[in-house]
Amino acid sequence: MTTDVIEQESHDDHHDDHKMKGIKRWLYTTNHKDIGTLYLWFAFIMLLTGGALAMVIRAELFQPGLQIVEPDFFNQLTTVHGLIMVFGAIMPAFTGFANWMIPMMIGAPDMALPRMNNWSFWILPFAFGILLSTFFMESGAPNFGWTFYAPLSTTYSNGSTAFFVFAVHIMGISSIMGAINIVVTIMNMRAPGMTYMKMPLFVWTFFITAYLLIAVMPVLAGVVTMLLTDTYFGTSFFDAAGGGDPVLFQHLFWFFGHPEVYIMILPAFGIVSTIIPAFARKKLFGYSSMVYATASIALLSFLVWAHHMFTTGMPLFGELFFMYCTMLIAVPTGVKVFNWVATMWRGSMSFETPMLFSIAFVILFTIGGFSGLMLALTPVDFQYHDTYFVVAHFHYVLVTGSLFSIYAGAYFWLPKWTGHMYNESLAKWHFWCSLISVNLLFFPMHFLGLAGMPRRIPDYALQFADFNKWVSIGGFAFGLSQLIFLAVVIKCIRGGEKAAAKPWDGAEGLEWTVASPAPYHTFSTPPKID
């Protein structure tokens, strides 16, 4: 891939930015870079908000007994923590990456639908405003778990269900609009000569993720609508008394919920697949197998939802079907891990912070994948179900998986975004503090779960006291470590060593052919691709 850099830059110089000043620039912006920035900052604020809730949870669990919060409030904390981290932190962060990077990677001047792009971001703060406002209401915030199982969220709701439902509706609409934008951009705005199989893997993973979003977010919207009418309008979708079925809720929810977990990990695969080749100074091993593996994970994700429901009294045939389908997902995932390792094999590696986070991702995500395989085994799942083992599993894939990939990507592209190199030693502090504390935080949870500590409880049996103390210490340390990241980013925005157009010598892709910081408008004329 080559482009005429000089022509590109001189072209941009003649351009007037048409930027508005102050707050209006951000409110009215249709620029993909501005919107990407908004998404990323919003996600980080939500990460800190959800993290603050987690800190209270860990403080309560620091020792057995009830110290700080009431059990009902504890349930509200776990519920809103989950909702914020899933819908407010991880998903918007990935949409931020998509907005910033996809047009630059495929040589497009902007996203295909810039005005809709503005909308899909600006409705998000309202969704989370509604959700968080319930904390200040008499009834309290949702307390039925982020999975909002009926009848907990219907018959036994504390009155927050309506706020929860509307918040989820808005988040869903935002995600769907964002996903439509990504699909249209990738299908119609690739630079001439960039065929599908020449697209960076990053773009491929977001393309497939966007399709997943379009397919399952409407199902989520349907489920919460049923929840709303069950709670307030007397329907009986999930109410056995009126002929409904609470197990149906779980089927519908997880039909959305399982593809949702791949929505949160496939983009991470894309980011890591971009970074590892750059710092191993080798081409990505098995590009096309990566594309097919991503696609097959996405397709299989529609066939495995009931592995979340093994203990609902499913017939043996159902349990076996969902068990085998789930274990089948380990095959394409294994292909990916193999390819990352093979990319590093005999590469001339260097260990800048993006690479450190990526390597940590590969190892720790694999640990999370293995505990997922254990959970997929029906007979043992009866022991692990609803214990801290599950909590350990999904935090390994979501924190050391998705979140670490987001950090890796942020460090990787910060020079492109800000025009400055970030402070490498501070970033290394962030990495090592996070790595050590995150394992102290989540690794002992495996053993707590195996020993039988249930999830979503504010108090626990005495024998779990020591491990919980260490877990809490790890939690506080991990929480504080994220402030180092904030410091790195602010420092990097305000100044620092001037970044070259391509600060990483092994990096590849069109985004490195434009100046750093990336000009407000890039690729107004499409680049040439060989």
Place this chain on the structure above:
Amino acid sequence: MNKGDELQNLNNKDSAAITKNNQVIKKLVMIVFGMFAFGFALVPLYDVFCDITGLNGKTSTTAAAVYNVDQIDTKRIVTVQFISRTAQGIPWQFEPMVREIKVHPGEMKLVKFYAKNESTRDIIGQAVPSVSPGLAAAYFQKIECFCFTQQPLQANEEVEMALQFYVDPELPEDISTLTLSYTLYDVTGKVES
């Protein structure tokens, strides 16, 4: 190419791009609405699926149309157990008057359940049946059941409720015990609204 041509060219290109975008958007929006509808379609589909396969222990809440058994299989004996529970918030006493009976497949039996409204207000109850093991649900045929209708009980009223059933002789050989469980719900609010 002069300035005017260039602009014209750009506009043509833009409108071509917009039509191309609109085609994709139209398809994607159709998927979105289709999947929203699919979510709702899953509700009846789920019932049909459970009905056909007999999964989930869902047993019919309407009477078996005809008693169409050619002969009673006197060689086999199936144990039928009855259990009952009340959902949270309904102050009724509700229990089977017989805990367990042994039947030959095809043989018609009548058992009774006892219910008493122990509160001082009138309450309408609805019993929801479930059969375990789930695969046996399709072979448990009810001729008459109090679960087919709602049960209004005045304050302190008590009632004996009948259940007439037979076990289909086609019941798989490996099933020798059936458990029929009833959960009683308070539907007063739902009926009034």
